[in-house]
Amino acid sequence: MKKVIAVLLGLGLVFGLSTIDTVEAKQKVKTYKNCTALNKDYKGGVAKSSKVKNKGGKTKYKPFVSSSLYNANMKLDRDKDGIACEK
Template sequence: MTRKLVPTVLCATLAAAAVLIPAESADAAAKTYKNCTALHAKYPHGVGKKGAHDVVRGKTKPVTNFTRSNALYRANKKSDRDHDGVACEAR
């Protein structure tokens, strides 16, 4: 191969590899859980959309250590009773 062709081949190989790499593992395995008890067995502090913030009232501290995954949240959105983008948040 010539020196000019090597960078072209390298770029093409990297671009092909980027297409074949699977999505984030949590997003790829977006399981729907029956209820919050079942979800807490795997995700103890709940799941939320990326960029979501737990909304609370009074002196209660918001949950900040929930798992962030858009796909997991969408699969379990029914468990987000206060519609703050975090399902099954646990204190």
């Protein structure tokens, strides 16, 4: 009886963890063609962390913080300060 429970528990863990990986793989981060398109959704741009400081000067809006969204749109960070399309 203990072996059956151990096997069922082990299978549950294996299948449970594999579904977590597929859910994360399905949640793709949106990439934007240019800063105009990104700023329509995120007025202040996208920062890779909350500790990043803007090197480009004074901005009007606070950036949205998301490392995965920043990494997908890193090409739009022209001054390489950790904030893409700051405005």
